[in-house]
Amino acid sequence: GAVVSQHPSWVICKSGTSVKIECRSLDFQATTMFWYRQFPKQSLMLMATSNEGSKATYEQGVEKDKFLINHASLTLSTLTVTSAHPEDSSFYICSARFGGREWETQYFGPGTRLLVL
Amino acid sequence: GQNIDQPTEMTATEGAIVQINCTYQTSGFNGLFWYQQHAGEAPTFLSYNVLDGLEEKGRFSSFLSRSKGYSYLLLKELQMKDSASYLCAVKNSNYQLIWGAGTKLIIKP
Numbered sequence: 705g706a707v708v709s710q711h712p713s714w715v716i717c718k719s720g721t722s723v724k725i726e727c728r729s730l731d732f733q734a735t736t737m738f739w740y741r742q743f744p745k746q747s748l749m750l751m752a753t754s755n756e757g758s759k760a761t762y763e764q765g766v767e768k769d770k771f772l773i774n775h776a777s778l779t780l781s782t783l784t785v786t787s788a789h790p791e792d793s794s795f796y797i798c799s800a801r802f803g804g805r806e807w808e809t810q811y812f813g814p815g816t817r818l819l820v821l
Numbered sequence: 822g823q824n825i826d827q828p829t830e831m832t833a834t835e836g837a838i839v840q841i842n843c844t845y846q847t848s849g850f851n852g853l854f855w856y857q858q859h860a861g862e863a864p865t866f867l868s869y870n871v872l873d874g875l876e877e878k879g880r881f882s883s884f885l886s887r888s889k890g891y892s893y894l895l896l897k898e899l900q901m902k903d904s905a906s907y908l909c910a911v912k913n914s915n916y917q918l919i920w921g922a923g924t925k926l927i928i929k930p
Binding site for chain 2: 738746747748750795797809810811812813814815817
């Protein structure tokens with residue numbers, strides 16, 4: 705199956721710093737990538753949808769200036785949490801979608817656990 | 822509004838069969854997905870239904886009735902490793918994926 709990687713898998717940072725999370729599709733070209741966050745015991749919350757070469761579409765309530773998304777190539781999207789605060793501590797998961805028979809299926813990365821002190 | 826309803830938690834016994842239901846109300850329909858998510862891990866794809874009927878994949882089967890806005894995930898011969906959350910998600914007419922809150926399945930020996 706399709707493989708999506710995320711880096712780093714764990715990050716601990718001080719309040720006020722910025723954190724960049726990378727999402728890569730390893731064996732396919734992802735036309736669209738999605739960024740989710742998930743708090744403990746809650747379901748996935750879609751933050752934004754990004755298409756390669758265009759600006760990301762953010763969901764209502766998600767601050768685009770705080771969560772910067774760059775989708776510079778068909779295999780890489782990055783999420784930067786700017787000036788992170790403790791309330792940004794969460795599990796961030798990316799997913800990627802590609803064409804072909806299973807074009808509607810999203811494949812998820814392993815997630816990045818962010819802890820802001 | 823759009824919503825996906827599924828039970829919060831279910832308990833079943835190892836070796837048994839369990840059915841996890843999902844009902845949905847969305848603006849249009851372009852397919853329904855089931856994902857499995859173990860605690861602390863990202864979701865993994867289980868099944869995709871876009872036409873009415875039953876799709877079988879080994880121990881797991883997924884059923885869809887578009888007229889009723891209803892799906893279920895059937896897990897047979899339950900194993901302890903099946904303890905996880907099961908997420909139902911529906912793609913609407915805008916191809917947005919609407920997620921349910923997930924059903925936590927607890928398997929007892």
